[in-house]
Amino acid sequence: MIKLAFLLFLTCLGADAAEIERIWLTHQTNAPDKLVVNWESNEPGDSVVEFGVTPALGERIVREESVKLHHLEIPLAQKNVTYHYRVRSGLDASAVNTFKGYPSDELRVAVVADTGYTKQPWAPAVQRENPHLLLSAGDHVPALHSGQPVARENFGAFSRFVGGSATLFRSTPWLPALGNHDREIRPRGPKPPPEPVYDIEATAFREFFALPGDEWHWHFDVPDFGVRFVALDFSHLSDMGTTWQTCHPYARDGVQFGWYRDLMVASRQPFVITIYNERNATVRGLEGGEWSRMISQGSLAITGFGYFGERAEVNGFSFYNTSVGGTGTPYADPKSAVLKSEDNFVLLTFRRAPAQLRVELKNLNGEVLDRKEFSPRREGESKP
Numbered sequence: 001m002i003k004l005a006f007l008l009f010l011t012c013l014g015a016d017a018a019e020i021e022r023i024w025l026t027h028q029t030n031a032p033d034k035l036v037v038n039w040e041s042n043e044p045g046d047s048v049v050e051f052g053v054t055p056a057l058g059e060r061i062v063r064e065e066s067v068k069l070h071h072l073e074i075p076l077a078q079k080n081v082t083y084h085y086r087v088r089s090g091l092d093a094s095a096v097n098t099f100k101g102y103p104s105d106e107l108r109v110a111v112v113a114d115t116g117y118t119k120q121p122w123a124p125a126v127q128r129e130n131p132h133l134l135l136s137a138g139d140h141v142p143a144l145h146s147g148q149p150v151a152r153e154n155f156g157a158f159s160r161f162v163g164g165s166a167t168l169f170r171s172t173p174w175l176p177a178l179g180n181h182d183r184e185i186r187p188r189g190p191k192p193p194p195e196p197v198y199d200i201e202a203t204a205f206r207e208f209f210a211l212p213g214d215e216w217h218w219h220f221d222v223p224d225f226g227v228r229f230v231a232l233d234f235s236h237l238s239d240m241g242t243t244w245q246t247c248h249p250y251a252r253d254g255v256q257f258g259w260y261r262d263l264m265v266a267s268r269q270p271f272v273i274t275i276y277n278e279r280n281a282t283v284r285g286l287e288g289g290e291w292s293r294m295i296s297q298g299s300l301a302i303t304g305f306g307y308f309g310e311r312a313e314v315n316g317f318s319f320y321n322t323s324v325g326g327t328g329t330p331y332a333d334p335k336s337a338v339l340k341s342e343d344n345f346v347l348l349t350f351r352r353a354p355a356q357l358r359v360e361l362k363n364l365n366g367e368v369l370d371r372k373e374f375s376p377r378r379e380g381e382s383k384p
Helices: 002-013 122-130 156-164 202-209 255-266 279-283 286-295
Strands: 023-026 034-051 058-076 082-089 098-099 106-112 133-138 172-176 218-222 227-231 271-276 300-303 311-315 317-321 336-340 344-351 357-361 369-375
Touching: 023 172, 058 082, 133 344, 156 202, 172 227, 227 255, 255 286, 279 286, 279 300, 279 311, 279 317, 311 357, 311 369, 336 357, 336 369
Parallel strands: 106 133, 133 172, 227 271, 271 300, 300 317
Antiparallel strands: 023 034, 034 058, 034 082, 082 098, 106 344, 218 227, 311 317, 311 336, 344 357, 357 369
16 A cells, blocks of 8 residues: 555656665664664755654655755654654655664664675574664675775765665664775775775765764664663774775774773763674784773673674673674684674664663574673773
């Protein structure tokens, strides 16, 4: 019935109208009371989102600026409901899509990585878990280029990536963290070339995905469940200072170190989860172990460094590695407790009363490879 109504709607608009299908949902603020609806249109035009908690919609937000890449933020005033929405630009419009409002009893968050390198469809496995939020630990695409250098602003690879899992991205808000492949603008080659291989500022990534804060690093809170997610910009740290450098510096006098230090000091949430795209053992050794000390003030860490699944335990603190392309060489952590050579993702399940977190490493068939329960952290707790 909805599809028929949409076809009639397009007919009323005219023969030149086209259906908008490439839509993705993100957050650009640090809390879940607002959502960004993102889409592409064939021609420049205004941005319109019609939305509501029934298929009749009822609310409408408009931006008159003429663009082809659209980011329009809408309020999320209700919990435990299904939101319905449609986007429009000029004569073009989408069908009426849906997404879940945030819950009040149980929050499910999926974490993926290496989507640019999986050989199997990964989105259906995630959708079966019915997540309220999707996070990633980097490397969404193989590269921004296709063998020849591209402009820093070229986000075509991300557009194709979203289009390849359209149903998931138009129904599930998501927050990606950066990996090295997400800003590779020319082939890496056997040795560092004269020109930078990676766009450290991640221009295309930040333009395409409307994210919180500086976007190359961010944090996002879900207050009802006492959780804070933090994304760092770590990848290929051994190439720092060369034309192979992929990410922002990690040194004590850098912006990233100071931002994370202050954020962790200010974090009062029972659960704090840090995400990045570098080998856990490498991160633990940075700046004389200071990064390890700061990260371990939280609840756990998740990386998408390698093509395998893993949980490492260091003085009672858990470091996870996940990859939906998980059949590569497993570079085992020296503190590895669980190591799996399977395509996998992480499912985080939060409960409010009593506050509890269950972390499951799952393969794409939905089978649990590892499960661990986490209690709320004590404020200022550290496991160096």
